[in-house]
Amino acid sequence: MKPAEYYQRDRTLHPPAYAPDYKTSVSRSPRLPLISLQNSASEITGPVFGHRDIDPLDNDLVRNFPHGGDPVGERIILHGRVLDENARPVPKTLVEIWQANASGRYRHRKDTYLGALDPNFGGCGRTLTDDNGNYFFRTIKPGAYPWRNWVNSWRPAHIHVSVFGSAFAQRLITQLYFEGDPLIPHCPIVKTIPDPEAIEQLIARLDLNATIPLDAITYKFDIVLRGRRSTLFENRLEGN
Numbered sequence: 001m002k003p004a005e006y007y008q009r010d011r012t013l014h015p016p017a018y019a020p021d022y023k024t025s026v027s028r029s030p031r032l033p034l035i036s037l038q039n040s041a042s043e044i045t046g047p048v049f050g051h052r053d054i055d056p057l058d059n060d061l062v063r064n065f066p067h068g069g070d071p072v073g074e075r076i077i078l079h080g081r082v083l084d085e086n087a088r089p090v091p092k093t094l095v096e097i098w099q100a101n102a103s104g105r106y107r108h109r110k111d112t113y114l115g116a117l118d119p120n121f122g123g124c125g126r127t128l129t130d131d132n133g134n135y136f137f138r139t140i141k142p143g144a145y146p147w148r149n150w151v152n153s154w155r156p157a158h159i160h161v162s163v164f165g166s167a168f169a170q171r172l173i174t175q176l177y178f179e180g181d182p183l184i185p186h187c188p189i190v191k192t193i194p195d196p197e198a199i200e201q202l203i204a205r206l207d208l209n210a211t212i213p214l215d216a217i218t219y220k221f222d223i224v225l226r227g228r229r230s231t232l233f234e235n236r237l238e239g240n
């Protein structure tokens with residue numbers, strides 16, 4: 001079989017690790033040049049998730065944290081495909097999401113934002129892609145929230161997304177935003193991304209054809225794992 005063609009990313013288009021307008025990047029960014037580690041057995045192999053590890057409600061954030069009712073907020077479907085650099089589907093891949101509720105509050109002890117917690121919303125979900133690389137979640141559209149970057153810094157509504165490879169050490173993490181959100185171009189984290197096309201690729205598109213009438217609005221977000229069309233991943237640093 002002919003080996004698959006590999007299209008290299010343009011690494012100059014990756015956000016710099018050190019971006020002073022995104023305050024926490026200052027203490028987090030490496031002071032020394034990066035080194036490349038050789039893969040060992042634990043990076044290449046290991047336990048993986050199978051269908052039996054996934055509960056049927058794991059991809060339904062409207063129902064997977066029930067405490068007497070449904071969560072408040074805009075009901076949405078989030079779907080898309082996980083693809084390789086040649087737009088081939090990546091099947092049986094674990095996709096996980098985590099997010100704030102409709103008020104912009106995370107169910108996390110360190111989140112002290114005054115937006116209300118929702119007793120019926122946990123904010124975490126997971127699923128495996130199907131044979132065609134499709135994934136599907138039902139959830140609530142997260143709210144925007146303020147954060148202590150500079151005075152009046154607001155995060156646009158966003159959902160964190162993690163994709164695992166064939167071992168737990170192979171993990172890519174990104175955040176998706178929502179089409180039409182006026183906060184996107186003001187976000188200090190988004191503004192670290194030098195390539196406007198890479199930002200566009202992080203924006204889930206309204207998918208009116210796939211809405212569920214009288215129930216949920218649908219957004220579509222495809223994830224490209226590598227190559228020149230790769231989605232931008234926050235844990236894949238420049239030079240990697």
Ligand SMILES: O=C(O)c1ccc(O)c(O)c1
Nearest residue numbers: 023024025147155175189
């Ligand atoms: O990296 C951070 O500091 C940071 C702050 C706020 C967020 O919403 C986030 O996703 C990351």
